[in-house]
Amino acid sequence: MEFISIKGFKDILPPETGLWQKIEECARRVFSSFGFLEIRTPIMEFTDLFSRGIGQETDIVSKEMYTLTDSKGRGMALRPEATASVVRAYVQNGLHEAGGVQKLFSIGPMFRHERPQKGRLRQFHQINAELLGDPGPLSDAEMVLMAMTIFEAIGIGGLTLCINSLGCASCRPGYRNILKDYLSGIKGSLCADCRRRAELNPLRVFDCKVDSCKEAIAGAPSISAHLCSGCVDHFDKVRSYLDISKLSYKINPNLVRGLDYYCKTTFEIQTDRLGSQNAVAGGGRYDGLVKILGGPEQPAIGFAMGMERVAALLEDTVKDYFYGADIFVAALGEASKSRIFPIIADLRKKGMRVEMEYGEKGLKAQLKRADKLKARRVIILGEEELKRGEAIVRDMGTKAQEALPLDQIVNLAGRL
RNA sequence: GUGGAUGUAGCUCAGUUGGCAGAGCACCGGGUUGUGGCCCCGGUGGCCGUGGGUUCAAAUCCCUCCAUCCACCCCA
Numbered sequence: 127m128e129f130i131s132i133k134g135f136k137d138i139l140p141p142e143t144g145l146w147q148k149i150e151e152c153a154r155r156v157f158s159s160f161g162f163l164e165i166r167t168p169i170m171e172f173t174d175l176f177s178r179g180i181g182q183e184t185d186i187v188s189k190e191m192y193t194l195t196d197s198k199g200r201g202m203a204l205r206p207e208a209t210a211s212v213v214r215a216y217v218q219n220g221l222h223e224a225g226g227v228q229k230l231f232s233i234g235p236m237f238r239h240e241r242p243q244k245g246r247l248r249q250f251h252q253i254n255a256e257l258l259g260d261p262g263p264l265s266d267a268e269m270v271l272m273a274m275t276i277f278e279a280i281g282i283g284g285l286t287l288c289i290n291s292l293g294c295a296s297c298r299p300g301y302r303n304i305l306k307d308y309l310s311g312i313k314g315s316l317c318a319d320c321r322r323r324a325e326l327n328p329l330r331v332f333d334c335k336v337d338s339c340k341e342a343i344a345g346a347p348s349i350s351a352h353l354c355s356g357c358v359d360h361f362d363k364v365r366s367y368l369d370i371s372k373l374s375y376k377i378n379p380n381l382v383r384g385l386d387y388y389c390k391t392t393f394e395i396q397t398d399r400l401g402s403q404n405a406v407a408g409g410g411r412y413d414g415l416v417k418i419l420g421g422p423e424q425p426a427i428g429f430a431m432g433m434e435r436v437a438a439l440l441e442d443t444v445k446d447y448f449y450g451a452d453i454f455v456a457a458l459g460e461a462s463k464s465r466i467f468p469i470i471a472d473l474r475k476k477g478m479r480v481e482m483e484y485g486e487k488g489l490k491a492q493l494k495r496a497d498k499l500k501a502r503r504v505i506i507l508g509e510e511e512l513k514r515g516e517a518i519v520r521d522m523g524t525k526a527q528e529a530l531p532l533d534q535i536v537n538l539a540g541r542l
Numbered sequence: 543g544u545g546g547a548u549g550u551a552g553c554u555c556a557g558u559u560g561g562c563a564g565a566g567c568a569c570c571g572g573g574u575u576g577u578g579g580c581c582c583c584g585g586u587g588g589c590c591g592u593g594g595g596u597u598c599a600a601a602u603c604c605c606u607c608c609a610u611c612c613a614c615c616c617c618a
Contacts, residue, residue: 130609185616189543207618236618241543243612252618319615333616383617394618405618432618456577491570493578506577522578 134240134248145437150233152279153253153431160272162229162255167211169235173201179210179419181386183326190238204237207385208254209412209428210419216258217421227259233433245403245435253436255409256428258416263360266391266411267367269427273395273407274373276431282439285406287373289393290349290381291361292329295414297354298389302328304347315342332380348379357390364391387412391427400435407431453503453538454496455482456489462507466517469535476539496522505535 131137138146157164177187192204205211212230215221221228232254239248255272257265270287277285293301309316309324309331316324316331320339323330331343353361368375375393383392392410400406409429416424455470457463466482473480481499483492489506496504506518517535520527530538 133609190616238617240616241614242610243614246617250618254618385617402613402615403617408618430618435618489577491578495578497578504578518577520577525577527577 132248134242136247136249142437145440145443146433149280149433149436149440150253153231153233153276156272156276156279157231157255160229160268160275162231162257162272165212165215165230165232166234167205167208167215167232169205169237170202171205171211171214173203175210175214175419176203176206179213179387179415180207184385186238186385190240192237192239206238207236208232208234208252208430209256209385209387209415212254212256212428213258213415213419213421213426216256217416217419222259222416222422222424227257227265229255229257231255243403244401245432245438247434251433253431253433254428255430256426258426259424260427261413261425262391262411262427263363264367266360266364266427267371269409269429270364270368270375270393271371271373273393273409273429273431277395277406277436280436280440282406282436284397284399286396286398287375287393288378288381288396289364289368289375289391290378291353291357292382292389292392292410293349293353293357294389297352297357298349301347301349301352304352305329308346309343312342315339327386329382332382350377350379360390383408383410387415387418389413393429395431397435397439400438403432403435405432406435406439450479451481451496451499451501452479453481453505454492454499454501455480455505456492456496456507457482458489458506458508459486459512462509462512465512465532466505466507466535469532472536473539476536478539503538505538507532 154164173191173193176191180187182188186206191206194202196202212232216228216230233251234254235249235251237249240246242248253276255269257269270289274285274287277283292298305328306324309320309328313321313324315338317334317339320331320334323334329349331339331346334340334343365375365377378394381392381394388410390411390413393408394405395407396404397406398404407429409427411425411427413425416422416426453473455466457466463482470480470482481496481501483495487495489508493504502522504520504522506520511517511529514529516529516531518527519530519535519538
């Protein structure tokens with residue numbers, strides 16, 4: 127094979143594309159019902175946007191970005207996530223000037239240079255939502271509710287909703303230092319990764335899956351005990367809104383997001399059916415990000431949903447998304463094809479899905495193909511029928527047949 | 543970046559102690575059927591991932607590289 131696709135960049139083929147369309151349609155419908163409008167941003171941005179927004183020390187920025195330098199020496203990167211771009215667009219286009227909240231969603235490819243595995247690709251796709259300009263907690267709860275509603279619309283159940291609060295600019299730094307001190311005290315019992323994390327991003331040690339680390343940090347001070355009163359109040363209200371929405375959730379104090387900008391409410395929607403890639407959606411509040419990216423002081427919250435992972439959860443239903451036909455035209459011979467060709471075009475203009483055999487195949491082969499396409503009607507036009515100026519219309523279900531004048535065939539569109 | 547597994551027909555996969563390259567599905571042709579589905583007969587289709595080595599003989603044993611998958615890591 128001379129040409130193959132880049133590692134981690136995959137073709138999405140039919141009939142799976144039908145599944146993707148369904149996922150997008152469901153998401154769009156839900157977004158619309160929540161008053162979210164679509165935004166489309168470029169897939170490439172100046173690298174600084176991501177290193178400033180996501181955080182220089184995060185894995186995403188420090189080792190997973192696809193970067194390039196243009197002819198003027200400027201660093202650019204394929205977007206590893208959507209939020210930074212959306213916030214950039216929000217600031218650059220002065221969307222905050224309009225007042226009120228901005229509710230935006232976007233769907234598209236993201237790029238991270240990781241080792242591919244189940245549910246993880248280098249080019250992957252996210253459905254993304256951002257609510258800018260409201261400090262919550264009602265908007266927090268609504269975002270969580272909206273994410274869950276999308277899964278419900280798609281028809282995915284059995285998911286676990288986890289939530290946590292990471293604290294805000296006034297209480298997180300204090301907690302961070304307390305945790306750092308604690309970790310340096312038990313350094314000896316931490317794995318190499320955690321010792322590195324303890325310095326750069328101490329909250330991340332809660333993510334560690336090494337058993338010895340889990341034990342070592344079991345006694346670590348928890349974030350929930352160090353939240354300021356404002357954050358406690360905020361989190362309580364979010365939970366009460368979720369409660370009255372009848373959403374069940376788990377509070378997971380170890381739920382720590384890998385991007386620096388998150389604060390206060392964070393959440394993740396998990397599955398146990400996807401191996402180690404258990405998060406199908408994740409998000410949280412990022413009140414400081416708009417300012418960091420040069421905008422005004424504006425609170426915001428968002429989430430992203432991994433489309434490959436959602437599609438994987440629906441894999442067993444893929445076969446329902448084949449491309450069928452309403453009508454199959456079995457024209458025998460060149461003269462018949464020429465006669466029926468414009469009629470086919472008229473049927474299609476009326477919304478019918480019409481298929482025909484392009485080559486010279488026998489009637490038997492054509493009927494076989496019609497069956498495979500699950501065509502409801504077959505129009506048979508042989509030389510005999512052509513002479514009489516009519517075609518045979520066969521109902522594939524009832525096997526009933528009738529002769530129909532050629533100039534009336536287009537009316538079949540109204541009968542199906 | 544680290545570890546493990548796997549590469550054979552378009553797809554899913556067999557292939558024994560090394561001995562002529564296989565099946566099912568799909569595709570093409572034929573039979574049967576009122577003109578398709580079911581059934582029967584036949585056919586096309588392979589550098590056995592790549593390059594080397596061992597051997598009279600390699601899909602099979604050894605090494606190289608490439609690719610894919612799974613896990614670590616990270617995250618959606």
